Amino acid sequence: MAPVPALVRFWRTDLTRDNLLRSLDRADLRSLRLVCREFGMRSASILFAEMDITFRSTTFTRPARMAALERIGCHVRAVIVRIPHSSETFLPPLLDPVTGEEQTLIYSPQVSASQQSAPKYGSWEMTDLLVKQYQPLFHAATNIPSFVRAFTCMSSLRHLKIACEGQSPAHRYRRSVVDYALISLRVAVEQAPLASLDTLSLLPIHPGGILYLRPIMGFGSSPVSGKRWRQIRKLVIHMESFPYEQGQPMDHLKLLHSYLQSFPSLKSFGFRWKGIKGPCPLSLATEPCLVASSNQPPSRACPTRRTCPPNPLKFRSLRYMALENAVLDASQVSSFILEHRRTLREFEFEEVVLRSGTWDDALAPLTLISGSDEWKEKQEEVMEVPIVLSPIGMEQKQVHTAIREEQRRKDRLRRLREGASSFARARSKTRELFWGSPEHMRKFLQSSVFSWL
Incomplete structure (x- = not known):
């Protein structure tokens, strides 16, 4: 059991006490x-x-x-x-107890005390x-x-x-x-x-x-x-x-x-x-x-009544x-x-x-x-991917259509991967052109004022 002073400090700390x-x-x-x-x-x-x-x-x-x-x-x-x-x-x-008529x-x-x-x-x-x-x-x-x-x-x-x-x-x-x-x-x-x-x-x-x-x-x-x-x-x-x-x-x-x-x-x-x-x-x-x-004509019971659409x-x-x-x-x-x-x-x-x-x-x-x-x-992209479990009970044309859709999806994913890898290679090449290769940087440092490093 914690000592009494520690318990008192814990209890008097609002954040810890309220969380508990x-x-x-x-x-x-x-x-x-x-x-x-x-x-x-x-x-x-x-x-x-x-x-x-x-x-x-x-x-x-x-x-x-x-x-x-x-x-x-x-x-x-x-x-x-x-x-x-x-x-x-x-x-x-509500019924009147004497006549039975509805009241x-x-x-x-x-709402006020004066009405009590x-x-x-x-x-x-x-x-x-x-x-x-x-x-x-x-x-x-x-x-x-x-x-x-x-x-x-x-x-x-x-x-x-x-x-x-x-x-x-x-x-x-x-x-x-x-x-x-x-x-x-x-x-x-x-x-x-x-x-x-x-x-x-x-x-x-x-x-x-x-x-x-x-x-x-x-x-x-x-x-x-x-x-x-x-x-x-x-x-x-x-x-x-x-x-x-x-x-x-x-x-x-x-x-x-x-x-x-x-x-x-x-x-x-x-x-x-x-x-x-x-x-x-x-x-x-x-x-x-x-x-x-609101566009309907007024009724005969109340010809002067006009209904207007509500304000926005x-x-x-x-x-x-x-x-x-x-x-x-x-x-x-x-x-x-x-x-x-x-x-x-x-x-x-x-x-x-x-x-x-x-x-x-x-x-x-x-x-x-x-x-x-x-x-x-920024919206969520939704794509329908056909899943062919078995060609039994399907027409030949439907099977070929599903296979072509699946092949297009694979080609699209492959192009995305190739584009990402090409971008990575281009970024690496750009860095080498800007800073030089590691061997080039080593020779440059050895022949410069920083050779003492």
Whole structure:
């Protein structure tokens, strides 16, 4: 065992101590916190740096849990809030107990302390109706002060993750407990002192959830609601795909476009469609389905209504962009590169299919920006090499074609080797002409002033 002074010097060195604590698993860190107060204080910052919360009816209301969060909340750097769709989050229609008629809830969140004396759901009759017919999970989701209190404890939070998975396609147009919880979560983030928050991940999010996370003209929003979201520098969204062919509702695409406008300071953006391929969220202004819907004549029900295509998105600080499982045009890719050419440093396309054009047309702005085609040489070269296992079952013409292709490949490799060896011989000959041969240099040194060497 190491002497006590050596252990004290090791423990008081921040670099070595933190590296040791990070290498321990969570079970060892929990045991280390019980040794003494010093060990507990140092290990708490590592043990509680990430927190995983699954929303339940007593998640933010149980006194013992909230007291513990007040003690360790200052160490939390990343938190993931899971609000899964389930049978508990489904909200049945509200029925009047006397007449049996369906009642409509017009929800207005209570975001300020001055509203606590008023009925929570607009009127005392509606409040009594909701208390009797809806489960406690719904009332916990609309308890905005409990959300605010929880996020106020996490003053050092840098990364917020929200996971809302499991929504049934049949419930896409129905509001559930998950949507009310997203409203309370958004208001809490806007009101809590989260000055270090710079990363937001929605892994995954249903298309309707964007409506309740949108700070601009959202539920319970205020003129200063967008200030918190302007801090976000890194945004990652995994969204469940939604049909967007001509004749289908396009509201989810318009909401997504409006939601992305809330993050003008983005430096890193990643987006993935879960399921079928969808359009590029940064090129919705030129998406054919939205452009076609805006050119349609007004309906007879509302002849004065005019739909305009969305304004193009441009992030003036964007340096990295990743798009997965999408379909778009080559012109949309080239336009995106040109608009962000002054800041964009890296972009990735994975499982992306071009609807029109080729990748050479899509990446043509790189030649214009760099002034040459050197970027093409840096791409990975892919070559199809035929492997003939057996000529049985193949036509004679196919066998000869495969053999010729293999012979051309061998000739190409041989020419490359000969070119490399010729270059090496030429370089050696040039060095001899410049410096002379070894024998010539020996005679020169012996007959010169350096002969004493």
